[in-house]
Amino acid sequence: MIEIQKALIGKELTKQDIIKLLAIKDKKDQELLMTAARELRFNNFEDAIYLYGFVYFSTYCQNNCNFCYFRKENAIQRYRKSPKEVLGLAKSLVESGVHLIDLTMGEDPEYQKDNFSEIVELSKNIKDATDIPMMLSPGVMTEQNLDDIAAVGMDWFALYQETHNKELFKTLRVCQDYDRRMTSKIQAKKRGLLIEEGILVGVGESYEDIADSIIEMKRIGAKQVRVMSFVPQEGSPMENNPQSDYNLELKTIAILRLVFPEALIPASLDIEGLRGLSDRLDAGANVITSIIPPETGLAGVAQSYMDVDGGGRTVEQVRNVLKVKDLSIGSIDEYKKLLEKYKGKSGK
Numbered sequence: 001m002i003e004i005q006k007a008l009i010g011k012e013l014t015k016q017d018i019i020k021l022l023a024i025k026d027k028k029d030q031e032l033l034m035t036a037a038r039e040l041r042f043n044n045f046e047d048a049i050y051l052y053g054f055v056y057f058s059t060y061c062q063n064n065c066n067f068c069y070f071r072k073e074n075a076i077q078r079y080r081k082s083p084k085e086v087l088g089l090a091k092s093l094v095e096s097g098v099h100l101i102d103l104t105m106g107e108d109p110e111y112q113k114d115n116f117s118e119i120v121e122l123s124k125n126i127k128d129a130t131d132i133p134m135m136l137s138p139g140v141m142t143e144q145n146l147d148d149i150a151a152v153g154m155d156w157f158a159l160y161q162e163t164h165n166k167e168l169f170k171t172l173r174v175c176q177d178y179d180r181r182m183t184s185k186i187q188a189k190k191r192g193l194l195i196e197e198g199i200l201v202g203v204g205e206s207y208e209d210i211a212d213s214i215i216e217m218k219r220i221g222a223k224q225v226r227v228m229s230f231v232p233q234e235g236s237p238m239e240n241n242p243q244s245d246y247n248l249e250l251k252t253i254a255i256l257r258l259v260f261p262e263a264l265i266p267a268s269l270d271i272e273g274l275r276g277l278s279d280r281l282d283a284g285a286n287v288i289t290s291i292i293p294p295e296t297g298l299a300g301v302a303q304s305y306m307d308v309d310g311g312g313r314t315v316e317q318v319r320n321v322l323k324v325k326d327l328s329i330g331s332i333d334e335y336k337k338l339l340e341k342y343k344g345k346s347g348k
Contacts, residue, residue, distance in 0.1 A: 007258035037284025048330030053093030061106025069233035107139035202230035202244020257284030
């Protein structure tokens with residue numbers, strides 16, 4: 001396909017190119033897409049894959065996102081991990097061999113009422129104890145909040161729109177401000193934080209919407225770009241919506257690789273667990289997210305407890321899959337150098 005060849009020689013894909021690739025139905029054409037994505041991944045990263053430890057430390061949230069199990073109005077059991085517990089979990093994950101600690105929470109008003117000072121202190125303690133790269137997913141933050149987390153050495157700020165179609169955004173993130181959310185990302189980037197942006201597929205979007213999102217993620221300079229499939233959540237307004245076709249997620253991962261050949265692109269264990277990892281690696285992903293220590297009482301997001309307590313989201317389990325794929329776990333020094341490279345380019 002002409003669009004695939006364009007990407008392989010370094011030409012920028014247009015919106016129409018992206019839409020055409022998303023619309024692929026023929027298995028041979030899809031395999032060409034996946035093969036090209038793996039080629040571009042190898043050209044930029046060789047066989048190195050990076051691993052992210054996931055610490056979802058508070059499942060309380062002030063929002064009522066229609067797609068989310070942890071939405072405020074869902075009558076479910078929730079938890080807040082203590083700072084001591086979070087530090088211990090982070091140390092355990094670092095010892096297991098992850099490259100980054102992803103600190104994630106719902107938009108918990110308990111942390112917001114002290115202007116995120118507890119989160120800032122916790123982040124500093126983890127950084128001091130481990131010297132590991134860190135990502136924070138706290139929801140929208142003020143400029144002062146962003147100054148504070150940048151000062152303690154936070155590397156990444158993750159804040160997903162889920163879609164860049166403003167009307168669809170309103171149906172997903174009820175009573176939230178699209179522009180405020182985008183502005184918080186841009187403000188973080190100005191402070192030297194790297195941006196992860198993400199979209200959700202299977203929620204009523206069109207191919208044009210996905211293409212617009214990919215183009216917008218490129219415009220804002222995201223260095224890590226993510227797509228996840230919608231999974232119906234019990235107790236949410238969308239619980240009876242049909243399960244998303246995982247194939248659309250796979251095609252989108254591959255297209256992200258074509259558009260962002262030098263970016264980090266996650267394969268999340270939070271959708272299909274370990275059994276879905278191979279397909280996402282075949283689509284060109286080079287980061288494995290949602291690695292969770294077993295028997296710790298932590299939850300995931302899309303599939304809250306899939307493979308968690310049984311040890312299906314550990315570094316050793318992932319290593320076995322990578323070995324079969326002739327891929328390897330990159331070194332922590334390689335990952336840190338990659339982040340420094342991104343930060344050097346972050347203002348361009």
